[in-house]
Amino acid sequence: MTAAACHDPGTSGQQAVVPGRPQLVLAGNPNVGKTTLFNALTGSSAKVSNYPGITVESIRGELPLPGGRIADLRDLPGTYSTNARSAEEQIALDALIGLPGPDGNRAPDAAIVCLDATQVARATYLLLQIQELGVRCVVALTMFDEAGPAAPDPRKLADLLGCEVVPVIARTRRGLDDLCAAVDRVLRKERRATWRWQPDAALRARLDAVRAAMPDDWRSGTRFGAPLPASDDAVALWALTCVEPVTGGPDDDELAVPDAVRAAVTAEPPPHDDQAVLARWRWLDKEIPPLVTRAPDRSRTERIDRVLLHRAAGFAVFIAVMTVLFMALFWWAAPVMDGIKDLFAWVGDRLHDVLGDGIFTDLLVQGVIGGVGTVIAFLPQVLLLFLFLGFLEDCGYLARVAYLMDRIMRSMNLHGRAFVPMLSGFACAVPAILATRTMERRRDRILTMMVVPLMTCSARLPVYTLIIGALIPGSTLTQSLLMVGMYLFSVLTALVAAWVLSKTVKPLKAKRLPFVIELPPYRFPRVGGVIRMMWSKSSLFLREAGTVILACAIALWALLYFPRHLPAGSPDYDALIARAPTEDAKASLADEKQAARLENSFGGKLGHAIEPAIRPLGFDWKIGVGLIGAFAAREVFVSTLGIVYAVGKDADEGSEPLRDALRNAKRGDGKPAYSPLMGLALMIFFALACQCMSTLAVVRRESRSWRWPAFLFAYMTGLAWIVSFCVYQGGKLLGFG
């Protein structure tokens, strides 16, 4: 009946990722020190956290076994079950049964299962499921030191579970050699894992019924072209728990479920389909309590929670922590970012001095070095945010943030953990989008990514400052109030957008899965692990998003640079400059030449081309060119306008010549080109439009598809156009501007 006597013909020595190497997986619940153990075993730098579901990527490493053999070890996402209800569980299940995955998996030769010594029953539940699939297991008993007297006796546990149990403390490397030796012993035995619990008569009858209905290719043998390590009983049990009563459910996405199987599964009405889950727990409740005689000591965590989750004190601490996070991103990072920009400008200037004028020099200085500078300038914020998140996750506070904020975030159908990314969005959308990784469900992550770019990031500030200073009349007070209003407007639109998107866009609709998050015990963060994680995440950002940002920066530079010749009929600027009497006159002629070139560039022509589309918003082609330039980063709008208005490319948002140029700009009929109303419409356009290639590059990287950045760009820019149109045209109808 069980697979006890069956040898495993399929998993030894075929389809190996590295020929001859044993394939191992590391499985376990979230928050059991799994990734810490992975790092200690493989010496790699995967992310470690005290927070469920952080390891969503497949992380591999090499595990040295005794006798010089090397095994491949794959870190699975932390899950409580393998029932494939979430992406993480699906990944774990696929890896365990050896479905062909993105990296060409086969079934593992053995699994190392992390078993939290303070949560033995819950951790063993997962172990039972893995053993049902036929995968041989070695148990790494983690949190052994934390459990103290509450920890079970490893030998008794080993007898009960039918596999080796090794207590480990990853931090001090205690037990790691024993674990490797145990894995080696298991690999030498050619036996499949057996079921520890026996189905009762009712469940047995149902399993038999499903088995009888199973088509041949579901029996151990040929499904998916590779032998399945799981026994027929395991497949029947999987069908019993996962096949939905109606066709077209999530189970049908992966494979076509034959009608006979579906009929056998749904022969009995619910709640009888919970039998398998209940049977496992019956076994656990009978066998585990004699081994665990004392409850783990949670008193320290309870004392801390009494303060940190308190109605008044808890919120005070929460606001303090979030203020520090915000200050760090908004102000502390700024001098470093300015320093980086200055450094790259300096390097560019020196290079220009060495190489002299020329297209190649401009490509190198303005395109490449400027682009690399754009990417590197994100680093201080990205590093700081990952440092904060790492510490907050590791000590267990981030789960409490979700607990405290859930009520507010839920009303907009956002996850409680979306709070930190939204707050970070005030500094910059790029690190904020990277911070969405702290949410375990893809739907929550994507929804947050779709609304974070609406928050008023620091790159919008120079644009607002310029527009308010140049075009909005009134006292400093009204101007300041308008600035505050723009911030409130962005928060409001982000929250409303989240609500609307979650109601209308199908992949973003809330699922019926329970919002249940574990509040893990508080633990001391491990500085080394946090810093290593910070560095590995940041370098991943540089490698994957940074390259896209760099490519876009160079493309955008070329768009505004070529062609080089001046339009026909323009004056001979070089001759004029040579004849100019003063240095000031020379400089202003040079600026005019630059402006003429920009107008004649592809970008300038594009500005003209989009003018009909932005005319209804009150914008002219010059603003159009500015909008195109702003795609590199919103603040570039200011310097692009500086060039367009021939006041020099070094104009900043406080530049009086640029402000005067905007105020005095005339249309063809002699009327002022820009009114305060148009200024307001322009600010609203900037608030809503997705004017940032870096954001799109990061969304592409984090969602692993081009669909979401395309959707983000389309919906934000569409929304920006509509709202700006309403403001401008509505304002005109009401007699403003």
Added chain:
Amino acid sequence: MPLGKPVTVEAVEGARAFRRRLLEMGLVPGTPVRVVTVAPLGDPLRIEVRGGQWSIRRAEAAQIQVEVKPSPAPAKTKPAAGQAPMQALAKAKAERP
């Protein structure tokens, strides 16, 4: 579910995927469970199950049918009087603003 008092799970209702998830967490009939605190904004709840703590929304917790009686598991190892201080402590905590 009363605040602070240990109660026993009788049944978990709701859609299949939802119910299955709670059952797999160990919220099976017969399991002692306790609402430790309510979040400052009134939702979600902090519940204690099998030595671990979870945050669960009110609407979802409402799907869990419980029986208000001392759970059988602790009663076996502890005398019945052992329940009293725990309840008193929980009550005192619940009454504190």
